[in-house]
Amino acid sequence: LKPNMVLAGRKSGKVSSPEEVAEKTIKLFRETVPAAVPGIAFLSGGQEDEEATANLNAINAIGPHPWKLTFSYGRALQAAPQKAWSGKASNVAAGQAAFTHRAHMNHLAALGKWKASLEQAA
Numbered sequence: 001l002k003p004n005m006v007l008a009g010r011k012s013g014k015v016s017s018p019e020e021v022a023e024k025t026i027k028l029f030r031e032t033v034p035a036a037v038p039g040i041a042f043l044s045g046g047q048e049d050e051e052a053t054a055n056l057n058a059i060n061a062i063g064p065h066p067w068k069l070t071f072s073y074g075r076a077l078q079a080a081p082q083k084a085w086s087g088k089a090s091n092v093a094a095g096q097a098a099f100t101h102r103a104h105m106n107h108l109a110a111l112g113k114w115k116a117s118l119e120q121a122a
Helices: 018-032 049-061 075-085 089-110
Strands: 039-042 068-071
Touching: 018 049, 039 049, 049 068, 049 075, 049 089, 068 089, 075 089
Parallel strands: 039 068
Antiparallel strands: none
């Protein structure tokens, strides 16, 4: 299954906390997704990089869940590497490092082990 997380609508003017996203998302899934579904890979749905990571981490941190929860991010995984690279051959290593960092942060979030302080350590 590849859904978005439950977030406040953009026009609402409200920013959902990771804990609120986790609670609402898991409540909805427990009501609608059979435990027999083996996994859920979240789309980033326009979230910023760290926002998507923090939300995924919060969702996994309130487990256990009957499904494996992971990510299938596009922009939230690629935005920082593309910015670092900027289409310049001289920035390829920086782009690759940014991609590796984002992938690692999301891996930790999929385990419920991500912390915001790890973003500063990069």
